[in-house]
Amino acid sequence: xxxxxxxxxxxxxxxxxxxxxxxxxxxxxxxxxxxxxxxxxxxxxxxxxxxxxxxxxxxxxxxxxxxxxxxxxxxxxxxxxxxxxxxxxxxxxxxxxxxxxxxxxxxxxxxxxxxxxxxxxxxxxxxxxxxxxxxxxxxxxxxxxxxxxxxxxxxxxxxxxxxxxxxxxxxxxxxxxxxxxxxxxxxxxxxxxxxxxxxx
Numbered sequence: 001x002x003x004x005x006x007x008x009x010x011x012x013x014x015x016x017x018x019x020x021x022x023x024x025x026x027x028x029x030x031x032x033x034x035x036x037x038x039x040x041x042x043x044x045x046x047x048x049x050x051x052x053x054x055x056x057x058x059x060x061x062x063x064x065x066x067x068x069x070x071x072x073x074x075x076x077x078x079x080x081x082x083x084x085x086x087x088x089x090x091x092x093x094x095x096x097x098x099x100x101x102x103x104x105x106x107x108x109x110x111x112x113x114x115x116x117x118x119x120x121x122x123x124x125x126x127x128x129x130x131x132x133x134x135x136x137x138x139x140x141x142x143x144x145x146x147x148x149x150x151x152x153x154x155x156x157x158x159x160x161x162x163x164x165x166x167x168x169x170x171x172x173x174x175x176x177x178x179x180x181x182x183x184x185x186x187x188x189x190x191x192x193x194x195x196x197x198x199x200x
Contacts, residue, residue, distance in 0.1 A: 014050050014068060016040040022066050026150045038064065048115055053156055061156040062143055072115055079108040117152040136193050165190070
């Protein structure tokens with residue numbers, strides 16, 4: 001889990017010039033001209049994409065996620081190798097009992113879905129609709145005019161990553177309520193919300 005978590009936060013940063021060029025290529029002229037300002041420093045860098053805070057001409061603050069170059073081809077190549085390697089385990093009786101190849105095939109399928117930003121945007125809207133009854137859950141709005149298979153634009157939301165909260169709990173002897181980055185955290189409430197999300 002720790003190794004896979006690195007894929008979410010520890011990617012190699014892309015130069016801002018690449019981000020600008022990608023937006024020019026993948027957004028139509030009208031949409032591109034409606035972006036008033038993009039912060040050069042990313043707010044998130046992962047293995048598949050990079051996120052920048054931006055301001056539209058309307059004054060709305062958005063988060064723009066840009067896919068990394070050639071990521072689809074590279075990912076497909078890596079996953080193909082992984083799938084082939086997993087099938088070799090069928091010939092090792094002890095490992096074959098674990099049916100490792102089934103897990104790997106599922107991993108490959110879901111990982112390829114991760115690079116489909118249109119699917120991700122639709123899933124966000126579906127998730128928002130499905131969980132609208134949970135008052136403590138908020139899903140950022142998708143800006144479809146600025147979204148395609150390579151660029152995903154959503155409403156920008158201030159907050160703390162759940163991972164950062166968990167890391168804080170692991171490193172500190174905390175009570176049920178504590179503060180991270182001056183934001184009060186209620187452990188019991190977070191557990192309750194997450195449980196509702198999983199079982200609803």
